[in-house]
Amino acid sequence: MKKKLYSYKNSGVNISLGNKFVKHVGKLTKKNVKKTNNTIGSFSSLYDISALNIKNPVIVSCTDGVGTKLELSDKYNQLTTIGIDLVAMCVNDLIVQGARPLFFLDYIAVEKIKLSKLKKILSGILRGCKLSNCELVGGETAEMPGIYKKNKFDLAGFCTGIVSKKNILKKDNVKNGDIILAIPSTGIHSNGYSLIRNILKKNVLPVKIKKELIRPTKIYVNEILNLCKKNLIHSAANITGGGIVENIIRSVPNNLTANIDLSKIKVKKIFSWLKSKNISDNEMLRTFNCGVGFCLIIEKKNYKKIKKYFTNSFLPYEIGFISKDNIRLKLYNKLKWQK
Numbered sequence: 001m002k003k004k005l006y007s008y009k010n011s012g013v014n015i016s017l018g019n020k021f022v023k024h025v026g027k028l029t030k031k032n033v034k035k036t037n038n039t040i041g042s043f044s045s046l047y048d049i050s051a052l053n054i055k056n057p058v059i060v061s062c063t064d065g066v067g068t069k070l071e072l073s074d075k076y077n078q079l080t081t082i083g084i085d086l087v088a089m090c091v092n093d094l095i096v097q098g099a100r101p102l103f104f105l106d107y108i109a110v111e112k113i114k115l116s117k118l119k120k121i122l123s124g125i126l127r128g129c130k131l132s133n134c135e136l137v138g139g140e141t142a143e144m145p146g147i148y149k150k151n152k153f154d155l156a157g158f159c160t161g162i163v164s165k166k167n168i169l170k171k172d173n174v175k176n177g178d179i180i181l182a183i184p185s186t187g188i189h190s191n192g193y194s195l196i197r198n199i200l201k202k203n204v205l206p207v208k209i210k211k212e213l214i215r216p217t218k219i220y221v222n223e224i225l226n227l228c229k230k231n232l233i234h235s236a237a238n239i240t241g242g243g244i245v246e247n248i249i250r251s252v253p254n255n256l257t258a259n260i261d262l263s264k265i266k267v268k269k270i271f272s273w274l275k276s277k278n279i280s281d282n283e284m285l286r287t288f289n290c291g292v293g294f295c296l297i298i299e300k301k302n303y304k305k306i307k308k309y310f311t312n313s314f315l316p317y318e319i320g321f322i323s324k325d326n327i328r329l330k331l332y333n334k335l336k337w338q339k
Helices: 015-029 068-076 079-097 114-132 193-200 209-212 221-229 243-251 271-277 280-286 302-308
Strands: 057-064 102-112 137-145 153-164 179-184 234-236 255-259 293-298 317-324 330-331
Touching: 015 114, 015 137, 057 079, 068 193, 079 102, 079 114, 079 153, 079 221, 079 234, 102 114, 102 234, 102 317, 114 153, 179 255, 179 302, 193 271, 209 271, 209 280, 221 234, 234 243, 243 255, 243 280, 243 293, 243 330, 271 280, 293 317
Parallel strands: 102 137, 255 330
Antiparallel strands: 057 153, 102 153, 179 293, 179 317, 234 293, 255 317
16 A cells, blocks of 8 residues: 655645745735845845935834734625735834834735735735835745634734934823824724624624724824924824723823813714623723724924824814823713714
8 A cells, every 4th residue: 555645735735825925925016125135035125224314213113913803804805905904003003103114024824825815915915015105025924724723814014114213202202281182093993803703793783884894994104204204293192902091191101191081082983883782981992992093192282283284084183181190091071972
């Protein structure tokens, strides 16, 4: 009896298919990558910062994922936008410190490589990079049978940016009397999906709500960096996991207090629908952005100037102020849920 010949392929890893995807990525990114002898598929990625002419440059880096939003994007066949979410989660963190995103790398782990699915994910990543003016310079695609269940996958993103040392946004810049501005989100963005999926187990999903669940995360790069150039921001906060209550205090020094009037927050309908499924106000605030995707802390006199850099859909509005106190956060009034 002839003995079975073992191979990587019959063990669940298709190297040839993986190479095909790498070539596809290289083809799509070839014209976007700067002339630094950088090639998709190399051992590492290069990026020439000498032409940026930034005095005392500081490199800023971050990594993030999109959580279990993956499950719904896959279920509803909306994989072309999940890559935008991935980029957004990273670049929106970078700009909190005033950094300009330079390049992005992705990590895609799958049970089994399916080129059609990977190409859809990649299209969103490239779209996200374009929206944030950074370049996809590399990444890793890992086929991991036995680790992931059938048809399951995960994504992670890594982004690097740059900022002049004197222009770094620091919470120490915040002053007593500053005001807090809310910039609207597009919806849920990429946090709280484990709670949402739990709700969906016992609730019928309206068609309109379905569209809201998979709407991609807003990328705030261009607006925030334009404000940074004009020195109009003291501090900023990306409102992700933990909501506004846990993220705003990360951008305020310990000797000052962030005062938030919850009744001023413009709550989107999707959050009111979620709230109606028996979730407390406190849980909503700690889990979701509730309509606020990003916050700015500014000097009040600059408010009118700042509004000029935004479209009507994402026009910042005042929700609070900074005072001198021993308490990190004070919340006033209640959120106004839509009926």
